[in-house]
Amino acid sequence: MPLSDTLVDMPSEGYVFHTSWPVATSDMDQFEQLSVDGVARYLQEVGAYHLIDAGAMETDPFWIVRRTVIDMIEPVTWPNTLTLSRWCAALGSRWCNMRVKIVGDHGGRVETEAFWIHMNMETRGPGHIEGKFLEMLGSTTDERRLRWSPWLTTPMTQESPRIFQIRHSDTDRFGHVTNAIYWQALREVFDEVPDVVAGKHRLVIEYNKPIMYGEEVHLTTTPIDDGVLVYLSVDGRARTHMSITALPH
DSSP states (O other): OOTTOOOOOOOSSSOOEEEEEEOOGGGBOTTSBBOHHHHHHHHHHHHHHHHHHHTOTTTSOOEEEEEEEEEEEEOOBSSOEEEEEEEEEEEOSSEEEEEEEEEETTSOEEEEEEEEEEEETTTTEEOOOOHHHHHHHHTTOSOOOOOOOOSOOOOOOSOOSOBOOOOGGGBOTTSBBOHHHHHHHHHTTGGGSHHHHHSSEEEEEEEOSOOBTTSOOEEEEEEETTEEEEEEEETTEEEEEEEEEEOOO
16 A cells, blocks of 8 residues: 555646635634545635636536545644645546645645546546646646556455444535545544544545445444554445555654
8 A cells, every 4th residue: 555655746847726715614623723524625626726727617527536645744723824736646548646735824734636537427437638638737747647546455344333424415416425524434533543643644535436325334444553444334345445544754
């Protein structure tokens, strides 16, 4: 598992999208720091703004995320204004690794990367990224042969009886659980690794199959040397693999 690999730095040239906004009080946790599910919501928003800025909302509007990596480097406290920078770190014809760097004007830094798949809504499968947008994405990376490879391959051995409750408000128009809710589930495990989340740490979610409203979702954890593996499962099968691990100081 490449759970300690360093994320690529922001390039000095090419198309990097920048935007900023104030931290919302509704996105703070009990310690008055930006929560990880708040980060997930910001990643969704900056992705949409990026498509608009690139003129790709008409040609390439539909994307699904396969993996998200969030490195909590320095806590973001409130009040604060964030600068978000988004660029392509690796590219294929139908998917890409998108980096987002989040920096607070009054301190705080979060580094993220996500594997996004471009969807063709007619075929309901991966579709080619439009030529102009593909060229813009490629201006920040030399990696043009990106392939999917899972980081989290340890299988869940036994489903826990612990239930993670899904509400109507947790779903989108397709009945799928929204991205931020997975991160809320991961937050439920923080008290199992307090020393890890107190320092620099990495959070990873790999989405295997959507979770739907009405399904009974179980939350299972397995300790590992530098953190914990986490699974969201239905009927004994993991829909999502997740992890919390320490990063070098």
